[in-house]
Amino acid sequence: SYELTQPPSVSVSPGQTARITCSGDVLPKQYAYWYQQKPGQPPVLVTYKDIERPSGIPERFSGSSSGTTVTLTISGVQAEDEADYYCQSADTSVPYVIFGGGTKLTVL
Amino acid sequence: EVQLVESGGGLIQPGRSLRLSCSASGFIFDDYAMHWVRQAPGKGLEWVSGITWNSGILGYADSVKGRFTISRDNAKKSVYLQMNSLREEDTALYYCAKGDDTLTGNCDYWGQGTLVAVSS
Numbered sequence: 001s002y003e004l005t006q007p008p009s010v011s012v013s014p015g016q017t018a019r020i021t022c023s024g025d026v027l028p029k030q031y032a033y034w035y036q037q038k039p040g041q042p043p044v045l046v047t048y049k050d051i052e053r054p055s056g057i058p059e060r061f062s063g064s065s066s067g068t069t070v071t072l073t074i075s076g077v078q079a080e081d082e083a084d085y086y087c088q089s090a091d092t093s094v095p096y097v098i099f100g101g102g103t104k105l106t107v108l
Numbered sequence: 109e110v111q112l113v114e115s116g117g118g119l120i121q122p123g124r125s126l127r128l129s130c131s132a133s134g135f136i137f138d139d140y141a142m143h144w145v146r147q148a149p150g151k152g153l154e155w156v157s158g159i160t161w162n163s164g165i166l167g168y169a170d171s172v173k174g175r176f177t178i179s180r181d182n183a184k185k186s187v188y189l190q191m192n193s194l195r196e197e198d199t200a201l202y203y204c205a206k207g208d209d210t211l212t213g214n215c216d217y218w219g220q221g222t223l224v225a226v227s228s
Contacts, residue, residue, distance in 0.1 A: 001170070030212070031213070033213075033214040033215075035153070035215075037153075042203055042218035042219065042220060042221060043153065043203075043215070043218055044218075045214055045215065045216045048213075048214045048216070049214075054216065084152075086152065086153050088153075088155075088214065088215075090211075090212030090213070091212075092212050094167060095158070095165065095167040095211045095212050096155075096167060096169070096212075097143065097155035097158060097167065097211075097212060098155065099145075099152065099153045099154065099155055100152075101152050102152040102153070
């Protein structure tokens with residue numbers, strides 16, 4: 001079965017750009033999705049189909065894809081962006097939905 | 109407004125069974141796949157199971173295959189998770205999530221979750 005690998009933590013100062021990566025062999029074949037989860041709250045979808053952004057999500061959140069790696073970029077990070085971020089993709093042969101292990105974004 | 113409300117969680121002994129329910133509103137329920145995703149205390153998200161709009165395709169994580177069964181009732185706008193032979197490692201907050209038109213797309217709305225604690 002496929003796996004998605006994320007760094008456990010990323011730290012950035014307010015106003016800087018945060019980049020969170022997600023790697024996996026399934027990513028050239030299937031779309032990736034990113035979720036933000038703050039403590040005590042359910043996840044929120046912040047990007048879908050690699051690069052699309054749902055309505056209501058700030059423009060500073062963007063997704064990109066290159067080969068076996070997808071990246072969530074948060075430009076001009078704000079204190080409120082401190083959260084856990086999860087990537088998600090899927091193995092359609094099973095079918096099987098896959099989540100990455102999550103990345104804790106700390107705003108210094 | 110999309111709303112998903114889970115129920116049925118609780119404290120249960122290992123080996124016993126529990127049935128979770130999720131009631132949906134605010135969207136055309138029978139147009140979308142539905143999912144159950146769990147999160148153990150202090151851990152990450154783990155997809156548990158998903159079901160297409162017409163129950164034609166069901167998917168399960170390896171960790172629950174053979175023990176859990178997902179189902180839905182489009183007339184009642186509800187999705188269910190029958191959990192049998194529960195283990196301590198099934199302890200988690202169980203989220204119901206709205207999928208897209210496939211079983212392998214995103215989850216764009218989530219409920220608040222229902223807590224399942226498996227312990228003797």
